[in-house]
Amino acid sequence: MKELNIDITLCTTMKKKPAFDRLEFGRNFTDHMFIWNYSVEKGWHDPRIVPYQPITLDPAATVFHYGQSVFEGLKAYHTKNEQILLFRPDQNMKRLNRSNDRLCMPQIDEELALSALQQLVSLEREWIPTEEGTSLYIRPYMIATEPYLGVSPSKAYQFMIILSPVGAYYKEGINPVKIAVENDYVRAVAGGTGNAKTAGNYAGSLKASEIAEQNGYSQVLWLDGKEKKYIEEVGSMNIFFKINGEIITPELNGSILEGITRKSIIELLEHWDIRVVERKITMDEIRQASIDGHLEEAFGTGTAAVISPIGEFLWKNEKLIINDGKIGRLSKKLYDTLTGIQYGNITDPFGWTLKL
The missing domain is CATH 3.30.470.10 (Aminotransferase class 4, branched-chain amino acid transferase, N-terminal domain)
Known part of the structure; x- marks a missing residue:
């Protein structure tokens, strides 16, 4: 180098x-x-x-x-x-x-x-x-x-x-957070700067986050800026769902930031022979999966938290509880494995870590 x-x-x-x-x-x-x-x-x-x-x-x-x-x-x-x-x-x-x-x-x-x-x-x-x-x-x-x-x-x-x-990040153990689905404000739109890590994106997100916190929610779930139906990010993190055994994450569409933790999670799951589907996913689909008992896990991914499990969504005054508000087995395994690699406690089979 x-x-x-x-x-x-x-x-x-x-x-x-x-x-x-x-x-x-x-x-x-x-x-x-x-x-x-x-x-x-x-x-x-x-x-x-x-x-x-x-x-x-x-x-x-x-x-x-x-x-x-x-x-x-x-x-x-x-x-x-x-x-x-x-x-x-x-x-x-x-x-x-x-x-x-x-x-x-x-x-x-x-x-x-x-x-x-x-x-x-x-x-x-x-x-x-x-x-x-x-x-x-x-x-x-x-x-x-x-x-x-x-x-x-x-x-x-x-x-x-x-x-x-x-x-x-987790001083008292990993506890799932409550997330409010944002229906008024938008984080980014395709063709804008949502897929760039630029300061203005974060300034524009503060108002919705402030309102969510005032109502007892940790962060907001951002929907697309055009139809307000497709899920994009959670707070400043990418998001994953486990629905009826299938792992789904919103596809990169020009308004979603390509997270490095997101990329690592996908590669790690595929290493475990667990397929990850990258596609559009709506809140209606999440609600129906919750009603049917198929919404098994949801979690955000990012540098600060690595994995942030989600225990509840508030959408249109309806609460969707996930896994009884407890961290899921896959979320915990992903967190333990990724942090284990980062701290050198687990063998890194991918060559992800760089030793100084």
């Missing part, structure tokens, strides 16, 4: 590390960060690791006005035998470039970006928590920095990586 030659400026005073057994998500950040500049004239230049610090941007920077911003999320795991593992980071870099393409942002050399990520994580390895279920969250992102108010792609960008130690 290619290696990026990075200028490194070390902190003169290190931060006090938080208690790793009481970590919140995304609240604490390590001592250093990575920055890489881009301009149309120079291309990518001046890669550097510097002390974690505020960034200075012109008030007219394109990112503030026209939203050219993409990001990724992945984790580094500390194994019991003192190794550091990354999980499928190459897939994050590929998806970053797909998002860049959709937002008219410059492509980045995936191998060099991964080299920068590895060097930063290696430098900050003491920030990787060792408690069970904890990890170091890695946030690569790119923003448009040209000071220009014309509606056109920026001619200057910064690619950055910051790191944050995070606690175990």
Whole structure:
């Protein structure tokens, strides 16, 4: 793999590390960060690791006005035998470039970006928590920095990586969540930016999520933006159903984000000779499966939770209870297997993990 030659400026005073057994998500950040500049004239230049610090941007920077911003999320795991593992980071870099393409942002050399990520994580390895279920969250992102108010792609960008130690997602065991089906707001539409990991997608989802939480529900189930009948995502995760023994997940249609955990779940199930059907699926079908007693399991998939089992849907004032509100056997097996691979407790037959 290619290696990026990075200028490194070390902190003169290190931060006090938080208690790793009481970590919140995304609240604490390590001592250093990575920055890489881009301009149309120079291309990518001046890669550097510097002390974690505020960034200075012109008030007219394109990112503030026209939203050219993409990001990724992945984790580094500390194994019991003192190794550091990354999980499928190459897939994050590929998806970053797909998002860049959709937002008219410059492509980045995936191998060099991964080299920068590895060097930063290696430098900050003491920030990787060792408690069970904890990890170091890695946030690569790119923003448009040209000071220009014309509606056109920026001619200057910064690619950055910051790191944050995070606690175990399930501190008291995996408990299924309650989900409200969203009938008013939409997350994305085909032809829009739903299949890109861009900041605006998440800003647009906050209102519906806020309403759901006020009504006692953890998140919302998003339906398609055209007919409001086809299931797309749950919160910021992809979704799977087990109906009468069959595993179904919505097909990628241009408005659904191609999740790396989603991809891994599908490949893992197929490795177990369990077929996964990728197709359109409606809430009417889910309701009927629930009435018939065929809706066996439902779960979301994503980087933060890996697997988030669903115990209830609220749709049109009707509650659909799944597996008596308990986690299903397949959901638990998938969670245990995938996290086992990520933490190096289970042999990785796919070559998904990258050792630092």
